[in-house]
Amino acid sequence: MIVVLVLLASYWYIVLPIVLVALAGVKLPRLIRDIRKKRYFASEDFLERKAAINSVVDEHNEIAEYTSEIRSRGTFQLGLAATGAHAHLASFDNTSNHNYRRDRNVANYQAQNVHNCSLQVVRNASSDPLKYLMKYFNIKAVEANLSDVEHLGEEVARLEDAVDNLRQRETSITASFNPPAFILKHYADEFMEHVGIELSPISVPYPEYAFEYVSAGGNSSQRTTVTLNTETIDALVETLSQKIRFSQSAAGQRALMTAKLRQFIKTRDRHTCRYCSVSLAAEPHLLLEVDHVVPVSKGGMSTPENLQALCWRCNRTKSNKVAPV
Ligand SMILES: [Zn+2]
Structure with a gap:
């Protein structure tokens, strides 16, 4: 043990750089990456x-x-x-002596x-x-x-x-x-x-x-x-x-409200909002929805005549007006 320490001490000029390089190998890439990141965002x-x-x-x-x-x-x-349905009216406990093994x-x-x-x-x-x-x-x-x-x-x-x-x-x-x-x-x-x-x-x-x-x-x-x-x-x-x-x-x-019908309505309306006329052709990321002209809550049916394509903005405004306050 003492021999090793003496050797390390006398060859410090070799040992020290090795230790430093080993440490740098671990920390340095991270540090450099962090600096590059800050420079990129600025x-x-x-x-x-x-x-x-x-x-x-x-x-x-x-x-x-x-x-x-x-x-x-x-x-x-x-x-x-x-x-x-009525489970909340009762409380359930497992009172078995073996409960601790069978849980x-x-x-x-x-x-x-x-x-x-x-x-x-x-x-x-x-x-x-x-x-x-x-x-x-x-x-x-x-x-x-x-x-x-x-x-x-x-x-x-x-x-x-x-x-x-x-x-x-x-x-x-x-x-x-x-x-x-x-x-x-x-x-x-x-x-x-x-x-x-x-x-x-x-x-x-x-x-x-x-x-x-x-x-x-x-x-x-x-x-x-x-x-x-x-x-x-x-x-x-x-x-x-x-x-x-x-x-x-x-x-x-009547027609059934399925994915197929929703697709049919969007295609029929040429992927264009019936209110504001914004279209998928003009806005590739347009979020288009299928809306009931007369809401279901007011007796509207899921028939193609009662369905229309609306952009999310127009549909949001419309449903806020229709929704009961
Ligand atoms: Zn619209």
């Missing part, structure tokens, strides 16, 4: 581009605000499991989007999800439920479109700066902040319904989950309407 080029793109960034932030409005106003929920799988009897059932039902639900969804979550084939599902489909699609629109705008704004690769790799969020983009990590809250089996001892559990995304909602709309048509209802007299 550069004339960056600031000029930022000034030029000001209004584009403002519009992005407005749509971000609008997107959170859609999310907080919308009802992303349908039928509920009858099993949980791996505990059934949640409070959640109304979870149906606690037998293993057989869990398995059947995975092969015939719509049938079981309707049966156990009380979505009967009646006109009122059909409209609710169609409305849910509209809300989900509207939020999907808005979120998608934001992402496209962010990509396009970033591309217009053409920042050095190291900025995007190490300082992506900081870049957005410097540009002035308000990032809102909004996701679409797809309603989820689960069929769950938990064994009495809690040792095993199985679950089938049905996620109501656009595809599932459209299939549910079709199924409900077919059942209603069987019983000679009025549902067959």
Whole structure:
């Protein structure tokens, strides 16, 4: 030990540079990158581009605000499991002596989007999800439920479109700066902040319904989950309407509000807002929505004659006027 120390001391002029270089190897690249980053954000080029793109960034932030409005106003929920309807009136405790060993799988009897059932039902639900969804979550084939599902489909699609629109705008704004690769790799969020983009990590809250089996001892559990995304909602709309048509209802007299119909309306209106005439051709990132001329709440039908393409601004103004205060 002493020998090593003596050797190190006598050869300090060799050892010291090695230690310094080793330290520098770790810290220096980071330090240099940090300096380069600061210089980039303070550069004339960056600031000029930022000034030029000001209004584009403002519009992005407005749509971000609008997107959170859609999310907080919308009802992303349908039928509920009858099993949980009065669950809040009771309290549930597992008083088993073995509870401490068997807490791996505990059934949640409070959640109304979870149906606690037998293993057989869990398995059947995975092969015939719509049938079981309707049966156990009380979505009967009646006109009122059909409209609710169609409305849910509209809300989900509207939020999907808005979120998608934001992402496209962010990509396009970033591309217009053409920042050095190291900025995007190490300082992506900081870049957005410097540009002035308000990032809102909004996701679409797809309603989820689960069929769950938990064994009495809690040792095993199985679950089938049905996620109501656009595809599932459209299939549910079709199924409900077919059942209603069987019983000679009025549902067959109108078009179904599905992704296909929304696309049809946008194409028919040439991707142009019926109020202010702004078009996708003029504004590639235009957020266009499908609106009921006479709102559903006032008896408006989902017929092509009662549907129109509106830009998000006009639709926002219109729904603020129509919405009850
Ligand atoms: Zn418009």
